[in-house]
Amino acid sequence: MAVTEHAPSGARRTVRPARHTAKRWNPNKRRKSWKLTAVMTLGLIYSLLPLFWLLVNASKTQANLFSTNGMWFGGHFALLDNVRQTLTYNGDEFLHWFGNTLIYVVVGAGGATFLATIGGYGLAKFDFPGKRGVLAVVLGAVAVPSTALAVPTFLMYSKIGLVNTPWAIIIPSLINPFGLYLMWIFARDAIPNELLEAARVDGAREWRIFFSITSRLLRPGMITVLLFAVVATWNNYLLPLVMLNNPKLYPLTVGLVQWDAQSQEAGGAPIFNLVLTGSLLMIIPIMIVFLVMQRYWQSGLTAGSVKQ
Amino acid sequence: MTATIRTARVWRRSAAVVAAGALAAAGLSACSSSGSGTSAGAGSTANASSIAAALQKKSTITVWAWAPQDKDIVAAFEKQYPNVTVNLVNAGSSTTEYTKLQNAIKAGSGIPDVAQIEYYALPQFSLAGSVQSLDGYGLDSLKSDYSQAVWDAIEVNGNLDAVPQDTGPMALFYNEKIFKQYGLTVPTTWDQYVADAVKLHAANPNEYITSDTGDPGFATSMIWQAGGKPYTVSGATSVTVDTKDAGTAKWAAQWDQMEEKGLLSQVSGWTTQWFNGLGNGTIATLVTGAWMPDNLETSAAAGSGDWRVAPMPTYTSGGTAASAENGGSSYAVMKASSNALVAAGFEQFLATQPGETILANEGGFPALNSILNSSSFLDQAPAYFGGQKINEVLSAAAASVLPGWSYLPFQVYANSIFPDSVGKAYENKTDIAAALSTWNNASATYGQQQGFTVTVK
Numbered sequence: 039m040a041v042t043e044h045a046p047s048g049a050r051r052t053v054r055p056a057r058h059t060a061k062r063w064n065p066n067k068r069r070k071s072w073k074l075t076a077v078m079t080l081g082l083i084y085s086l087l088p089l090f091w092l093l094v095n096a097s098k099t100q101a102n103l104f105s106t107n108g109m110w111f112g113g114h115f116a117l118l119d120n121v122r123q124t125l126t127y128n129g130d131e132f133l134h135w136f137g138n139t140l141i142y143v144v145v146g147a148g149g150a151t152f153l154a155t156i157g158g159y160g161l162a163k164f165d166f167p168g169k170r171g172v173l174a175v176v177l178g179a180v181a182v183p184s185t186a187l188a189v190p191t192f193l194m195y196s197k198i199g200l201v202n203t204p205w206a207i208i209i210p211s212l213i214n215p216f217g218l219y220l221m222w223i224f225a226r227d228a229i230p231n232e233l234l235e236a237a238r239v240d241g242a243r244e245w246r247i248f249f250s251i252t253s254r255l256l257r258p259g260m261i262t263v264l265l266f267a268v269v270a271t272w273n274n275y276l277l278p279l280v281m282l283n284n285p286k287l288y289p290l291t292v293g294l295v296q297w298d299a300q301s302q303e304a305g306g307a308p309i310f311n312l313v314l315t316g317s318l319l320m321i322i323p324i325m326i327v328f329l330v331m332q333r334y335w336q337s338g339l340t341a342g343s344v345k346q
Numbered sequence: 347m348t349a350t351i352r353t354a355r356v357w358r359r360s361a362a363v364v365a366a367g368a369l370a371a372a373g374l375s376a377c378s379s380s381g382s383g384t385s386a387g388a389g390s391t392a393n394a395s396s397i398a399a400a401l402q403k404k405s406t407i408t409v410w411a412w413a414p415q416d417k418d419i420v421a422a423f424e425k426q427y428p429n430v431t432v433n434l435v436n437a438g439s440s441t442t443e444y445t446k447l448q449n450a451i452k453a454g455s456g457i458p459d460v461a462q463i464e465y466y467a468l469p470q471f472s473l474a475g476s477v478q479s480l481d482g483y484g485l486d487s488l489k490s491d492y493s494q495a496v497w498d499a500i501e502v503n504g505n506l507d508a509v510p511q512d513t514g515p516m517a518l519f520y521n522e523k524i525f526k527q528y529g530l531t532v533p534t535t536w537d538q539y540v541a542d543a544v545k546l547h548a549a550n551p552n553e554y555i556t557s558d559t560g561d562p563g564f565a566t567s568m569i570w571q572a573g574g575k576p577y578t579v580s581g582a583t584s585v586t587v588d589t590k591d592a593g594t595a596k597w598a599a600q601w602d603q604m605e606e607k608g609l610l611s612q613v614s615g616w617t618t619q620w621f622n623g624l625g626n627g628t629i630a631t632l633v634t635g636a637w638m639p640d641n642l643e644t645s646a647a648a649g650s651g652d653w654r655v656a657p658m659p660t661y662t663s664g665g666t667a668a669s670a671e672n673g674g675s676s677y678a679v680m681k682a683s684s685n686a687l688v689a690a691g692f693e694q695f696l697a698t699q700p701g702e703t704i705l706a707n708e709g710g711f712p713a714l715n716s717i718l719n720s721s722s723f724l725d726q727a728p729a730y731f732g733g734q735k736i737n738e739v740l741s742a743a744a745a746s747v748l749p750g751w752s753y754l755p756f757q758v759y760a761n762s763i764f765p766d767s768v769g770k771a772y773e774n775k776t777d778i779a780a781a782l783s784t785w786n787n788a789s790a791t792y793g794q795q796q797g798f799t800v801t802v803k
Contacts, residue, residue, distance in 0.1 A: 101647065104618055104625075105648075193452075196453030196454070197453075199453075199455055201449070201450075201456060202455075202456045280449070283435065283437045283446045283456060284437070285435065285437070296436065296438060299438065299439050299442065300414075301616070301645065302616045303412060303414070303439050303440075306412075306414055306439075307414070308644060308645050
């Protein structure tokens with residue numbers, strides 16, 4: 039990614055500290071600590087090592103996986119061949135799953151972000167009875183891990199006949215209490231009431247205010263919520279595992295596990311090389327999304343941390 | 347060979363199991379009339395000719411199966427019956443599929459017409475009423491085509507509930523190179539086997555006679571081979587668990603000698619480490635089902651030429667050959683099927699000459715006697731086994747499987763809690779017999795909660 043400028047675009051409004059005049063305490067000019075550097079380096083290695091391992095092993099043939107050193111390249115460099123095989127194995131299964139994941143992410147995470155934004159804005163800027171109750175429910179919902187909801191959701195969906203359909207994945211993904219909470223807090227601080235009043239005085243209707251004014255001011259928050267939702271939907275495993283029976287509907291997560299399970303079937307051919315290559319291919323899009331959006335992500339994370 | 351996923355892997359996949367456990371518990375109910383839907387064509391109206399007629403009409407059935415050979419079997423079936431479309435779905439293998447099946451039954455929708463179900467799991471679906479009885483479909487005439495033990499496995503509570511596809515009569519797979527190197531004799535009794543285990547590990551501490559970290563599928567098969575019958579099922583809801591079963595005690599005492607002395611490699615089955623050990627000979631033998639050769643060839647290629655097959659050791663020297671089934675799959679017509687006649691027709695194709703021939707040609711170990719005894723099957727001499735005619739040994743094993751075994755109608759769950767008791771005993775190198783008793787009691791308690799009348803002896 040060619041992100042050369044690290045300053046968040048939102049921060050351009052603020053006056054940059056004048057570098058040469060600053061004699062006072064400057065957070066950027068603290069003494070270097072070799073201890074801290076060492077710890078950070080360890081942390082870096084710890085987080086990059088699995089990725090490195092994945093890359094190394096995705097470049098090996100099934101036979102070489104176990105006969106060569108796992109931490110370094112060895113034998114025939116088969117990455118391209120593995121990629122080709124992964125994409126074409128069992129009738130383009132991988133591409134099909136990739137498409138499914140994409141649909142679940144675009145509709146699910148996109149919808150979740152929209153709903154969280156509109157809901158958060160409504161809660162922050164409109165008064166209505168029962169608002170405190172909503173707050174309590176949302177805060178409570180944040181505390182419940184989605185994994186714990188998979189089974190009750192299944193039982194409910196089986197009653198209404200949504201099991202084994204894409205909706206079984208998409209609808210639960212649309213509900214994102216954490217995102218709603220975040221947008222609520224963000225909207226409360228990011229949108230001046232005076233601005234809304236001015237818009238209303240000028241005769242703008244509420245929808246127009248939302249789409250033309252509010253949604254632009256809320257963008258950093260939206261991106262943060264979107265990133266959270268994209269990552270959660272992209273990596274969603276338990277819900278599709280429980281909900282879907284038909285491999286044609288599987289997302290990549292469940293599909294790759296099915297490939298992996300093949301090695302443990304009597305008579306099944308182990309295709310660990312394709313599982314590894316598939317995993318590598320699967321993380322590339324999510325890495326790109328992160329790199330593209332990281333500046334919004336950073337500014338979004340600190341939203342609400344300073345009272346203006 | 348279809349099926350037979352080693353049960354050992356089951357609890358390693360934690361997430362899947364969490365869901366499996368929760369949903370299986372929700373879905374399993376001893377007395378449920380579950381399944382919904384009507385059982386079309388049941389009773390005396392269904393027979394060979396009505397099946398034949400149904401196969402000529404335009405229809406579609408859905409089959410859930412994971413056996414790799416099924417793709418070609420389905421293709422052959424569709425070629426022979428062009429009006430029938432088979433929608434073959436791999437809904438996961440073994441417990442993954444059972445969970446999904448249980449879920450679909452619970453949901454009352456999305457239930458396939460035919461499902462691949464391993465023998466050990468069949469009673470769970472049969473006794474819950476989820477499976478269509480095949481009595482009266484003319485399939486009982488096939489009885490003489492299979493061994494008594496196979497028929498025992500598919501005839502649950504007096505009803506024919508499924509047809510067999512692959513089987514896993516057990517045999518002793520051993521690494522001849524290692525046996526020669528360390529001067530071991532190929533054991534014919536379990537005492538000799540233990541003696542080999544001691545000698546091998548003493549000669550080289552990296553070498554183990556076999557690996558076993560506590561696998562319920564293996565343990566129950568070994569108890570079966572020891573003549574044990576710890577589980578009896580009578581009627582749809584009455585179960586007896588015999589914690590003082592003689593066969594159970596016999597196997598436990600034998601295996602204890604190795605387990606408590608650390609003579610069993612603590613590498614879990616079906617891991618890459620395990621396949622490496624099989625390839626390089628640090629795991630010198632394997633007592634397992636006849637479907638194993640194909641897996642050795644694909645996943646432990648390094649051991650090519652070293653491995654041989656011998657009959658399973660017995661408890662008395664010169665005793666008659668005895669084996670047990672380990673793994674293997676049956677195919678059941680689900681009660682919710684709206685096209686049971688076509689489903690039964692597909693099962694008949696699968697379990698008889700046309701389907702079983704494809705299975706055997708693609709590395710599966712069939713159930714059908716006529717293939718097991720055919721010269722083309724017996725004469726195969728794979729290079730992996732140094733040109734040994736291994737099917738002669740394996741077919742003989744199939745014929746020597748002891749009849750009369752039955753699994754619990756909640757064996758899938760019981761196997762999932764095996765590590766809590768017996769697995770712990772393996773870890774701590776303590777008495778297997780005591781742990782088996784704890785396990786049986788825990789299984790019985792679960793059965794009781796599910797509405798079975800469980801008698802613990």
